[in-house]
Amino acid sequence: MIVVSKITKSFGSRLVLDDISFEARPGESLFILGKSGVGKSVLLKLIVGLIASDQGSISVGGQKVDVENPGLLAQVRRKCGLVFQFPALLDSATVFENIAFGLRARGLVEDPNLIEPRVIEQMRTVDLDTSFLNSYPNQLSYVAQKKVSIARTLAVSPDYLLFDEPTTGMDPVATAVLNELLKKLKRELNVTTIVVSHDIKSALACADRLILIDHGKIVFDGEPKNFKSSNVPLAIDFREGVSLGK
Amino acid sequence: MNYFLKNRKFRWRREETLEQMYVLGVQSIPIIVVSLAFIGLMMILELAFHMRLVLKHDSLVPAFSAVLMVRELGPVITCLLLTSRIGAGIAAEIGSMKVTEQLDALKLLSIDPFDYLVIPRWIGSVFAALSLTMISIAVALGGGALLAAQKLGTSSGEYFNTVFFFVKFPDVLRCLIKAFVFGTIIPFIASYQGFSCELGSAAVGEAATQAVVRASLSIIIADFLLTYLFYAI
Amino acid sequence: MENSRKWVKSFGGMILLFLQCLSLTFKGKTRWKEVIEQIFQVGVRSLGMTITAGLFVGAIMALQIDIQLKDFGAESFLGGLSTSTTLRNVGPVLIAFLLSGKVGAYTSAELGTMEVTEQLNAIKLLGADPIEYIILPRIWAVVISSFLLLIVGLMVTIFGGVMFAEVIGVNALSYVENIPRIVTEWSIVLSVVKSFVFGVLIAVISCYKGYSARGGSVGVGAAVQSCAVTNLMFIILFDFLLSMTASVFQDLFGVGYL
Numbered sequence: 001m002i003v004v005s006k007i008t009k010s011f012g013s014r015l016v017l018d019d020i021s022f023e024a025r026p027g028e029s030l031f032i033l034g035k036s037g038v039g040k041s042v043l044l045k046l047i048v049g050l051i052a053s054d055q056g057s058i059s060v061g062g063q064k065v066d067v068e069n070p071g072l073l074a075q076v077r078r079k080c081g082l083v084f085q086f087p088a089l090l091d092s093a094t095v096f097e098n099i100a101f102g103l104r105a106r107g108l109v110e111d112p113n114l115i116e117p118r119v120i121e122q123m124r125t126v127d128l129d130t131s132f133l134n135s136y137p138n139q140l141s142y143v144a145q146k147k148v149s150i151a152r153t154l155a156v157s158p159d160y161l162l163f164d165e166p167t168t169g170m171d172p173v174a175t176a177v178l179n180e181l182l183k184k185l186k187r188e189l190n191v192t193t194i195v196v197s198h199d200i201k202s203a204l205a206c207a208d209r210l211i212l213i214d215h216g217k218i219v220f221d222g223e224p225k226n227f228k229s230s231n232v233p234l235a236i237d238f239r240e241g242v243s244l245g246k
Numbered sequence: 247m248n249y250f251l252k253n254r255k256f257r258w259r260r261e262e263t264l265e266q267m268y269v270l271g272v273q274s275i276p277i278i279v280v281s282l283a284f285i286g287l288m289m290i291l292e293l294a295f296h297m298r299l300v301l302k303h304d305s306l307v308p309a310f311s312a313v314l315m316v317r318e319l320g321p322v323i324t325c326l327l328l329t330s331r332i333g334a335g336i337a338a339e340i341g342s343m344k345v346t347e348q349l350d351a352l353k354l355l356s357i358d359p360f361d362y363l364v365i366p367r368w369i370g371s372v373f374a375a376l377s378l379t380m381i382s383i384a385v386a387l388g389g390g391a392l393l394a395a396q397k398l399g400t401s402s403g404e405y406f407n408t409v410f411f412f413v414k415f416p417d418v419l420r421c422l423i424k425a426f427v428f429g430t431i432i433p434f435i436a437s438y439q440g441f442s443c444e445l446g447s448a449a450v451g452e453a454a455t456q457a458v459v460r461a462s463l464s465i466i467i468a469d470f471l472l473t474y475l476f477y478a479i
Numbered sequence: 480m481e482n483s484r485k486w487v488k489s490f491g492g493m494i495l496l497f498l499q500c501l502s503l504t505f506k507g508k509t510r511w512k513e514v515i516e517q518i519f520q521v522g523v524r525s526l527g528m529t530i531t532a533g534l535f536v537g538a539i540m541a542l543q544i545d546i547q548l549k550d551f552g553a554e555s556f557l558g559g560l561s562t563s564t565t566l567r568n569v570g571p572v573l574i575a576f577l578l579s580g581k582v583g584a585y586t587s588a589e590l591g592t593m594e595v596t597e598q599l600n601a602i603k604l605l606g607a608d609p610i611e612y613i614i615l616p617r618i619w620a621v622v623i624s625s626f627l628l629l630i631v632g633l634m635v636t637i638f639g640g641v642m643f644a645e646v647i648g649v650n651a652l653s654y655v656e657n658i659p660r661i662v663t664e665w666s667i668v669l670s671v672v673k674s675f676v677f678g679v680l681i682a683v684i685s686c687y688k689g690y691s692a693r694g695g696s697v698g699v700g701a702a703v704q705s706c707a708v709t710n711l712m713f714i715i716l717f718d719f720l721l722s723m724t725a726s727v728f729q730d731l732f733g734v735g736y737l
Binding site for chain 2: 547559577579585592700
């Protein structure tokens with residue numbers, strides 16, 4: 001379980017997160033929504049300790065996230081996998097080397113011969129054509145690159161999966177593909193998932209629970225079906241956006 | 247390249263020109279001044295070493311160092327510094343304007359990108375090159391005077407006397423001509439790189455790097471050609 | 480004042496990076512295979528430019544010194560003086576300038592792009608140290624390539640000087656014969672030391688600027704520009720410091736005089 005407690009974060013004079021508190025319960029798929037550029041990605045970086053909050057605390061699986069303490073931080077990071085908004089693949093390494101990176105860096109697989117089967121297993125999990133094993137990232141489509149990035153994160157078997165804007169900048173077909181993947185991962189892997197997004201359709205389709213952030217504060221925390229009837233102003237805007245889009 | 251050849255009439259764009267003169271020239275002052283001060287000091291050291299080695303006395307060190315500064319290192323090093331400071335910037339600015347289609351937008355407004363972008367930068371760059379070369383030579387000589395006093399025991403009076411005796415007007419003129427030429431090379435090469443930039447943000451960075459490298463190499467080659475030209479005359 | 484605080488922070492950051500890399504190297508964590516790959520990427524590209532520059536710099540210095548010496552009728556010293564000045568000073572500085580433009584810009588742009596596309600963060604999260612995996616190999620590659628390129632460039636300047644001497648009617652043989660009379664072993668040492676130091680400077684500054692790039696492609700552009708300027712300033716500064724040290728050393732031990 002991830003517990004976020006009274007988190008406040010400012011960048012200069014901009015208050016991005018204001019007294020944010022919530023929990024991500026085991027096995028659940030939690031979507032955090034808000035307008036673009038509002039600081040939702042900041043939340044994910046706070047959870048894995050890439051940046052420090054001004055106030056408040058976060059604990060991951062009982063472990064406190066402390067940016068100053070590299071040992072504890074390494075333990076937190078072993079439990080969490082973060083899939084960035086941009087694939088963030090190493091350009092000069094093949095798909096195989098990218099996916100295997102975490103396995104090698106952490107020495108998780110003693111026998112080098114076992115690495116390739118593990119990598120192929122991950123590629124199958126994310127529905128990625130295994131013929132891409134020795135291709136380079138720039139030879140792949142954007143969606144394929146995203147899948148490699150997810151496979152890389154899954155390879156190290158995290159307990160918690162964090163996604164930063166997974167469907168942003170993708171066409172509707174690609175978005176649907178990714179949503180199916182998210183649902184599949186939830187079914188098969190039983191990990192706790194936190195997805196930060198502004199894509200309301202994906203959220204309504206995949207989430208167990210929805211959190212809406214407006215001006216740095218949480219204005220809604222509940223199930224998607226309640227979201228559909230919520231009176232919160234931003235929720236209404238988000239819903240109208242969807243129906244207008246129809 | 248088409249831009250440069252087709253254009254005959256230049257329209258004077260006052261605001262952009264003044265802005266470029268400020269950005270390229272005035273803002274470069276601290277970096278150039280500090281750097282050239284060190285060059286001046288270094289010259290005295292090296293010349294003292296060589297003079298003592300060959301001629302066994304060092305009374306001519308201030309004169310030689312001043313002459314070398316004025317004829318060679320002053321314009322060249324100042325303009326190489328200027329290239330790295332403004333070359334990448336000009337190429338990147340124009341390159342990203344191309345990539346974001348602002349150049350097309352200008353053309354549709356009947357504004358010639360060459361008048362609007364290149365000419366002001368040319369004037370600004372030449373202004374920067376000329377003024378900074380003069381300032382930096384002054385600073386380098388000043389620094390040299392201090393070091394000479396310390397190391398060679400030359401008083402500042404002696405120092406400046408020998409300097410003005412050996413540095414003649416043609417030398418100063420050649421120095422300014424070099425600065426003018428270098429100051430022209432930078433914005434034209436940088437703008438060309440920007441205009442011919444391919445689409446995509448990686449290409450803008452590429453254009454900027456190419457601008458600096460090509461302009462720097464061109465300055466060295468031009469320096470050789472100009473020096474040879476002056477010498478042959 | 481705001482600016483000077485930024486400078487101090489940058490400077491501190493660079494020293495920190497330098498020390499981190501030293502310590503990682505001593506712990507034997509350098510990934511030499513990557514270093515060799517990077518040397519090919521970075522070094523080989525710059526060879527043409529270095530040779531061209533070397534030729535012209537050698538020629539320019541020969542020309543300028545010739546002009547000066549003519550006034551004194553001391554033309555017999557041309558070979559030695561021109562080579563000595565070029566090797567000790569003008570050569571390393573000008574060639575390092577060009578290298579910082581090409582090699583430095585390439586490295587800072589590459590690292591900057593990796594940083595703003597979160598590749599370096601991704602590496603951190605997967606349990607590896609980006610400095611060890613990505614930055615250290617590049618630093619070594621730039622140090623080694625720059626050093627080798629500078630040496631090659633300096634040798635080419637001698638050649639350039641000789642060729643030009645022929646052009647202006649100075650006998651090539653007497654030019655070359657004069658060299659050992661004036662170029663002392665210590666001058667060569669100084670030249671080699673400067674080449675090494677400049678290589679380290681270009682490496683650390685370029686990698687630091689790339690690593691600390693922030694804010695998308697605009698940030699990368701800013702990092703590359705800052706890298707170019709910072710490189711030049713530090714090259715000039717260290718050129719002076721090394722010459723100063725040599726000078727003090729020479730005064731103390733009376734070396735280098737005929």
